[in-house]
Amino acid sequence: MITVLPEPSPTLVALFVTLPLLVAGALPALVYRAERRLRRTEARARRTAWRTALAAAAWMAVTGAIAASGQLSFERTPPTGMLIFPVVGALGLGIGLSGIGRRLAALPVATLVALQAFRLPLELAMHQAYVEGLMPVQMSYSGRNLDIVTGASALLLAPLVARGLAPRWAVSAWNAMGIVLLANVLVIAALSTPTALRAFHDAPAMVWVTRFPFVWLPAVLVVTAIYGHVVVFRALARESRRESARVSDPITA
Numbered sequence: 001m002i003t004v005l006p007e008p009s010p011t012l013v014a015l016f017v018t019l020p021l022l023v024a025g026a027l028p029a030l031v032y033r034a035e036r037r038l039r040r041t042e043a044r045a046r047r048t049a050w051r052t053a054l055a056a057a058a059w060m061a062v063t064g065a066i067a068a069s070g071q072l073s074f075e076r077t078p079p080t081g082m083l084i085f086p087v088v089g090a091l092g093l094g095i096g097l098s099g100i101g102r103r104l105a106a107l108p109v110a111t112l113v114a115l116q117a118f119r120l121p122l123e124l125a126m127h128q129a130y131v132e133g134l135m136p137v138q139m140s141y142s143g144r145n146l147d148i149v150t151g152a153s154a155l156l157l158a159p160l161v162a163r164g165l166a167p168r169w170a171v172s173a174w175n176a177m178g179i180v181l182l183a184n185v186l187v188i189a190a191l192s193t194p195t196a197l198r199a200f201h202d203a204p205a206m207v208w209v210t211r212f213p214f215v216w217l218p219a220v221l222v223v224t225a226i227y228g229h230v231v232v233f234r235a236l237a238r239e240s241r242r243e244s245a246r247v248s249d250p251i252t253a
Contacts, residue, residue: 020213145188154174
């Protein structure tokens with residue numbers, strides 16, 4: 001059975017174009033800043049940032065084109081829409097654990113915490129998608145999705161970290177909370193799809209993310225949330241190693 005969705009408002013469409021573009025555009029800017037903090041040359045930093053920007057643009061173009069062509073669907077056999085979950089998870093973890101993630105871990109922890117603040121406007125936009133009948137209630141903060149807490153708390157925590165007022169354990173706890181809340185919403189999303197996995201039967205089924213431009217919610221925004229959490233842990237570990245080095249050898253450290 002094909003799920004028929006209402007026409008989204010121009011405002012909602014604009015939100016799901018603008019926010020992914022801003023978040024994807026932040027990655028090459030952060031990579032450039034990280035390269036400079038690692039004392040790379042200006043030319044090398046620019047090359048790496050441009051390559052990152054081209055890769056991000058290509059990913060958005062490909063995923064947008066696939067969604068616009070109707071190739072993603074939870075109602076096909078097999079349901080091609082289910083590919084979203086493993087692909088998004090693998091890409092987010094892959095970026096976080098890659099050389100790009102290692103570079104980003106050189107950034108101030110406050111910057112990396114602040115990156116996750118995009119989840120506040122995202123959750124507001126998702127709630128509007130529920131109001132317009134595109135998304136089931138359990139995927140919004142009116143239902144079972146509490147991920148807005150991550151975005152709001154990032155705005156509060158980042159300045160405290162920047163001023164040295166937040167201990168490392170607090171950042172680790174916040175990061176772990178963000179991972180749990182993200183995992184929660186991903187599980188709810190999978191259980192809301194019109195497949196054999198469906199456990200939530202609130203209408204409509206979770207199919208809107210297979211449409212353009214809403215495909216960029218998982219393809220860009222969820223990927224960013226995943227690699228962002230991985231990089232925060234890498235940055236905390238990097239800081240811990242540097243402090244250990246200073247304690248063990250204060251002269252050379």
